[in-house]
Amino acid sequence: MKPGPKKIIPHKTPMPEQDPAVRSGNFYEVMLGYTAELARKEASRCLNCKAPKCVEGCPVNVPIPRFISAIKEGDYAKALSIIKESNLLPAVCGRVCPQESQCEKMCTLAKKFEPVAIGRLERFAADSQLNEVGAMPEISSPTGKKVAVIGSGPAGLACAYDLAKLGHKVTIFEALHAPGGVLFYGIPEFRLPKKIVAREIENLKKTGVEIITNAVIGRLITMQEILADYDACFIGTGAGLPKFMGIEGENLNGVYSANEFLTRVNLMSAHSFPEFDTPIKRGERVAVIGGGNVAMDSARTALRLGAKKVSLVYRRSEEELPARKEEIHHAKEEGVQFEYCASPVRIVGKDGLVTSLECVRMDLCELDESGRRRPKPVPGSEFLIPADTVIMALGTSANPLVQKSTPGLSVNGRGYIMADPETGRTNIEGVFAGGDIVTGSATVISAMGAGRKAARAIHEYISRKNQGSVP
Amino acid sequence: MAKILDKKIIRDPDVFYYKLSAPLISRKAKPGQFVIIRLHEKGERIPLSLAGINPEEGTISLIVMAVGKTTSEMSTLKAGDEIMDLCGPLGQPTHVERFGRVALVGGGFGVAPLYPIARAMKAAGNEVVMVMGARSADLLIYEKELSEVCDKVVVTTDDGSKGVKGNVITGLEKELDANKPALVLAIGPAPMMKAVCNATKPYGVKTVVSLNTIMIDGTGMCGCCRVPMTNGTKFACTDGPDFDGHEVQWDILMNRQKNYNPEERESFEAWKRRHAGAITEKAG
Numbered sequence: 001m002k003p004g005p006k007k008i009i010p011h012k013t014p015m016p017e018q019d020p021a022v023r024s025g026n027f028y029e030v031m032l033g034y035t036a037e038l039a040r041k042e043a044s045r046c047l048n049c050k051a052p053k054c055v056e057g058c059p060v061n062v063p064i065p066r067f068i069s070a071i072k073e074g075d076y077a078k079a080l081s082i083i084k085e086s087n088l089l090p091a092v093c094g095r096v097c098p099q100e101s102q103c104e105k106m107c108t109l110a111k112k113f114e115p116v117a118i119g120r121l122e123r124f125a126a127d128s129q130l131n132e133v134g135a136m137p138e139i140s141s142p143t144g145k146k147v148a149v150i151g152s153g154p155a156g157l158a159c160a161y162d163l164a165k166l167g168h169k170v171t172i173f174e175a176l177h178a179p180g181g182v183l184f185y186g187i188p189e190f191r192l193p194k195k196i197v198a199r200e201i202e203n204l205k206k207t208g209v210e211i212i213t214n215a216v217i218g219r220l221i222t223m224q225e226i227l228a229d230y231d232a233c234f235i236g237t238g239a240g241l242p243k244f245m246g247i248e249g250e251n252l253n254g255v256y257s258a259n260e261f262l263t264r265v266n267l268m269s270a271h272s273f274p275e276f277d278t279p280i281k282r283g284e285r286v287a288v289i290g291g292g293n294v295a296m297d298s299a300r301t302a303l304r305l306g307a308k309k310v311s312l313v314y315r316r317s318e319e320e321l322p323a324r325k326e327e328i329h330h331a332k333e334e335g336v337q338f339e340y341c342a343s344p345v346r347i348v349g350k351d352g353l354v355t356s357l358e359c360v361r362m363d364l365c366e367l368d369e370s371g372r373r374r375p376k377p378v379p380g381s382e383f384l385i386p387a388d389t390v391i392m393a394l395g396t397s398a399n400p401l402v403q404k405s406t407p408g409l410s411v412n413g414r415g416y417i418m419a420d421p422e423t424g425r426t427n428i429e430g431v432f433a434g435g436d437i438v439t440g441s442a443t444v445i446s447a448m449g450a451g452r453k454a455a456r457a458i459h460e461y462i463s464r465k466n467q468g469s470v471p
Numbered sequence: 472m473a474k475i476l477d478k479k480i481i482r483d484p485d486v487f488y489y490k491l492s493a494p495l496i497s498r499k500a501k502p503g504q505f506v507i508i509r510l511h512e513k514g515e516r517i518p519l520s521l522a523g524i525n526p527e528e529g530t531i532s533l534i535v536m537a538v539g540k541t542t543s544e545m546s547t548l549k550a551g552d553e554i555m556d557l558c559g560p561l562g563q564p565t566h567v568e569r570f571g572r573v574a575l576v577g578g579g580f581g582v583a584p585l586y587p588i589a590r591a592m593k594a595a596g597n598e599v600v601m602v603m604g605a606r607s608a609d610l611l612i613y614e615k616e617l618s619e620v621c622d623k624v625v626v627t628t629d630d631g632s633k634g635v636k637g638n639v640i641t642g643l644e645k646e647l648d649a650n651k652p653a654l655v656l657a658i659g660p661a662p663m664m665k666a667v668c669n670a671t672k673p674y675g676v677k678t679v680v681s682l683n684t685i686m687i688d689g690t691g692m693c694g695c696c697r698v699p700m701t702n703g704t705k706f707a708c709t710d711g712p713d714f715d716g717h718e719v720q721w722d723i724l725m726n727r728q729k730n731y732n733p734e735e736r737e738s739f740e741a742w743k744r745r746h747a748g749a750i751t752e753k754a755g
């Protein structure tokens with residue numbers, strides 16, 4: 001008998017997760033991952049389209065239907081190796097990519113139903129091989145060429161990995177004591193377990209990449225020295241500078257930048273104080289300002305530190321929240337209160353400590369350049385949110401250290417490095433750049449993609465330089 | 472990893488000298504800059520000023536006053552031990568040029584980082600006066616070293632057991648009246664630096680202070696070291712640690728330094744219980 005037309009399952013296969021009431025009190029991962037059975041069930045929803053739109057939606061064009069087919073067949077190792085053709089960090093991206101605005105947005109099913117849970121399947125493929133030794137990537141014979149990579153976030157890691165596979169000797173310089181960039185110090189354990197990041201870094205080291213931590217380029221080693229010692233250099237220093245609003249009361253005790261709040265917990269394990277030495281204030285009433293992933297992470301971290309009430313203050317409406325849908329959903333389930341169309345005007349304190357956040361209501365009016373409605377304060381609508389902790393998650397800007405110490409390097413008005421989007425090439429010969437330091441705060445996948453494109457261009461550059469044909 | 476090559480007691484029982492192997496840092500470091508250390512996997516990151524820079528030897532030296540958990544734990548290390556993380560040089564070097572007459576004011580551990588600054592100021596052709604103070608004569612540190620580089624050393628003690636009776640402000644005011652310096656540079660506890668600024672203001676003498684805010688990364692990433700200035704907020708780790716003392720909003724700054732006092736005490740007490748005997752209780 002011929003199989004009839006395929007019966008469409010309208011909804012994503014749910015992924016087991018920790019109960020909201022339980023997880024808001026611990027730092028363990030929220031999403032527990034598909035079992036093989038669930039993964040195959042979800043994989044069976046994929047229509048395997050001839051001209052798959054999902055692949056176009058992916059910033060690095062992972063061959064999505066192919067890897068999903070491998071999951072259907074039960075060959076998970078093959079699924080992973082298909083993903084790895086274009087994505088070096090599937091265990092990371094499966095967890096943190098904004099799938100709803102990328103691959104899953106383009107899924108044919110999404111026109112009428114829920115899209116295939118591509119992210120969850122990507123994560124499954126990666127996690128299924130977590131305990132496997134895995135084949136060592138093929139590494140070309142040594143070229144004798146040396147490349148310096150500055151910064152060990154996703155851009156730097158991806159660039160280093162590809163260059164190492166091509167036989168180049170790569171050294172990564174990282175300012176902090178632990179590599180991984182935002183993957184380590186920014187995104188919390190309950191979304192991205194540190195052991196996943198650590199494993200990716202171990203894999204990278206197996207390819208011969210050397211990582212030097214505690215090395216602040218621009219201070220310990222200058223760019224001139226790097227250029228003299230290496231055949232080329234990739235700058236992936238991210239957009240790590242915190243923004244403040246410049247409002248009254250910002251220097252009161254209890255006011256944190258999201259970077260400080262998250263760094264204390266993620267990098268320094270302040271949630272395990274006093275076993276670990278770095279302290280953090282465990283606020284009872286916490287106000288988080290912002291609406292992106294960073295704000296969600298801060299709010300949910302505050303809950304896990306024991307806050308009784310966490311309010312998230314966002315100046316636009318719910319539809320405009322820039323965070324991943326899943327994070328918003330999880331934050332709500334865990335009890336974060338959303339205060340929409342509100343903007344802080346000052347932080348009120350007593351005896352040097354924060355007591356409340358004063359906000360004003362915002363009216364959403366005509367569209368601005370970004371196509372979003374422009375918020376405007378409503379006069380006389382000021383109100384107080386009682387708070388002992390205020391966390392500013394207002395986005396970040398470029399860290400100027402490397403740029404300042406590199407005379408002649410072209411940067412734009414906001415301090416980001418000007419680099420060709422296809423090659424990462426900057427105006428200085430042999431210097432390439434990519435990730436948040438070029439685009440401003442973006443995503444893990446785009447930073448990784450930029451690192452890989454730059455790796456190709458660096459390889460080409462070194463090979464040509466070798467033949468003496470660089471103009 | 473950085474190896475401790477030498478360790479000495481500078482003042483019993485709480486001030487220690489450490490010489491660390493740091494070939495790269497010693498090549499780049501300038502007076503006024505600092506390093507951040509982390510002792511072990513569970514340790515915090517603390518900033519410490521450079522008290523000595525020796526590029527020929529590939530070493531740096533630190534003078535650390537044991538005031539809490541991390542600095543006391545550090546004091547139990549010996550020559551040959553390793554410090555897990557050493558990051559630097561961080562911050563802007565002290566601005567050194569030929570000012571004419573320069574008065575340096577040091578209190579507490581702040582006397583030590585003034586030593587390389589004194590040498591650099593001297594080498595730039597300045598007349599250098601050092602004003603240093605302590606509660607009593609036996610608590611003074613680095614006096615001999617500083618008298619070797621400075622044109623004049625003014626010692627003040629609260630109990631009058633040595634030098635001028637009074638605090639560094641008494642000593643500094645005498646200098647301001649007698650032979651007004653072109654620049655005053657102060658390092659020490661914040662209340663002392665604030666008092667120095669209040670003293671120099673009426674004389675219109677430019678006063679630079681090296682601020683010891685709480686820090687984590689030291690690269691401008693966390694914003695925890697922010698310094699409230701009359702012309703906006705600055706970061707001590709990247710814009711400083713040196714700032715125009717007359718522009719600093721001292722009360723806010725000092726309040727921020729106290730932020731974690733209860734936690735610091737808790738951590739120190741717990742450590743002392745676990746390491747009874749490892750340190751000698753400080754009197755007072």
Ligand SMILES: Cc1cc2nc3c(=O)[nH]c(=O)nc-3n(C[C@H](O)[C@H](O)[C@H](O)COP(=O)(O)OP(=O)(O)OC[C@H]3O[C@@H](n4cnc5c(N)ncnc54)[C@H](O)[C@@H]3O)c2cc1C
Binds near residue numbers: 154180
């Ligand atoms: C809290 C938070 C949550 C996020 N959540 C998501 C998410 O869910 N999904 C998503 O796709 N994206 C998310 N992002 C954004 C994403 O993490 C970034 O876009 C991405 O990490 C950028 O990668 P990068 O390699 O360009 O830089 P980074 O990850 O910022 O890494 C840069 C590295 O360079 C180092 N460095 C800087 N200066 C120097 C120097 N002078 N010398 C040596 N090293 C230096 C830094 O210490 C850092 O380790 C989040 C960001 C934050 C902060």
Ligand SMILES: Cc1cc2nc3c(=O)[nH]c(=O)nc-3n(C[C@H](O)[C@H](O)[C@H](O)COP(=O)(O)OP(=O)(O)OC[C@H]3O[C@@H](n4cnc5c(N)ncnc54)[C@H](O)[C@@H]3O)c2cc1C
Binds near residue numbers: 540
């Ligand atoms: C730029 C700079 C240079 C410094 N140079 C020296 C030096 O050369 N010699 C020296 O003895 N001390 C120096 N300090 C001070 C030193 O960092 C603190 O004494 C040390 O962090 C205290 O840690 P603790 O755990 O022993 O004590 P704690 O009990 O934790 O703290 C004691 C006091 O130190 C301050 N402090 C605590 N944690 C930090 C932190 N992470 N970063 C900065 N300050 C903190 C607080 O004001 C606190 O009240 C410097 C500080 C700065 C910012």
Ligand code: FES
Binds near residue numbers: 685688689695696
């Ligand atoms: S210590 Fe983090 S920004 Fe200065």
